[in-house]
Amino acid sequence: MSDSFIIAIDGPAAAGKGTLSRGIAEQYGFHHLDTGLTYRAAAKALIDAGLPLDDETIAEKMAREVELTGLDRDILSRHEIGEAASKIAVMPAVRRALVEAQRRFSERPPGTVLDGRDIGTVVCPAAPVKLYVTASPEVRAKRRYDEIIGKGGSADFDAIFEDVKRRDDRDMNRADSPMKPANDAHLLDTSEMSIEAAFQAARSIIDAALSRNA
Numbered sequence: 186m187s188d189s190f191i192i193a194i195d196g197p198a199a200a201g202k203g204t205l206s207r208g209i210a211e212q213y214g215f216h217h218l219d220t221g222l223t224y225r226a227a228a229k230a231l232i233d234a235g236l237p238l239d240d241e242t243i244a245e246k247m248a249r250e251v252e253l254t255g256l257d258r259d260i261l262s263r264h265e266i267g268e269a270a271s272k273i274a275v276m277p278a279v280r281r282a283l284v285e286a287q288r289r290f291s292e293r294p295p296g297t298v299l300d301g302r303d304i305g306t307v308v309c310p311a312a313p314v315k316l317y318v319t320a321s322p323e324v325r326a327k328r329r330y331d332e333i334i335g336k337g338g339s340a341d342f343d344a345i346f347e348d349v350k351r352r353d354d355r356d357m358n359r360a361d362s363p364m365k366p367a368n369d370a371h372l373l374d375t376s377e378m379s380i381e382a383a384f385q386a387a388r389s390i391i392d393a394a395l396s397r398n399a
């Protein structure tokens with residue numbers, strides 16, 4: 186039995202799960218791990234060392250060296266790193282290595298929020314709260330586009346839209362731990378919901394689970 190109350194948050198990129206997860210962790214005083222960063226860190230280590238992205242043994246070695254403390258979103262957010270991460274994320278040995286580290290993290294008291302693609306299904310299947318946060322591919326591509334333009338960059342909506350669909354396809358159709366809602370996950374579709382409304386919906390689900398656990 187663990188002393189940690191685990192909140193599992195899954196869903197595709199740009200559905201709002203990162204903002205939601207950070208807000209929830211802050212609200213409840215829980216530790217937060219964006220598990221996407223663990224795949225990104227392993228991918229970046231390979232790229233920096235000039236190593237191939239298609240050798241499972243080498244990729245597993247890099248995955249085992251990933252330190253969960255100090256994962257920097259700014260450094261790891263680059264587009265090529267996300268692409269490379271989703272390529273090595275299809276490898277079972279890489280997933281095993283990172284899932285072990287993620288499970289150890291999830292045990293930290295008093296509670297943890299883990300966000301990713303397979304938290305409710307594989308990493309923490311016994312989590313008392315599971316949320317699956319999603320939004321249509323168009324809405325997610327538009328959010329990405331607005332974010333880049335908002336930072337003064339230039340972007341091509343159609344290219345971003347294709348990219349979102351390609352990443353979804355790779356994450357949903359891989360053999361090992363495909364992205365999908367757990368049977369007992371609560372679905373939150375943020376296509377037409379503000380982040381504030383999603384946060385309130387999540388809070389009522391979490392509060393109900395906390396009072397059942399008390």
Ligand code: C5P
Nearest residue numbers: 198220221222224270271274301302303
């Ligand atoms: O969420 P983020 O875009 O940072 O994740 C990068 C990639 O890492 C995803 O596209 C996915 O392939 C992989 N990933 C995963 N399982 C997780 C988190 C991320 O396979 N729990």
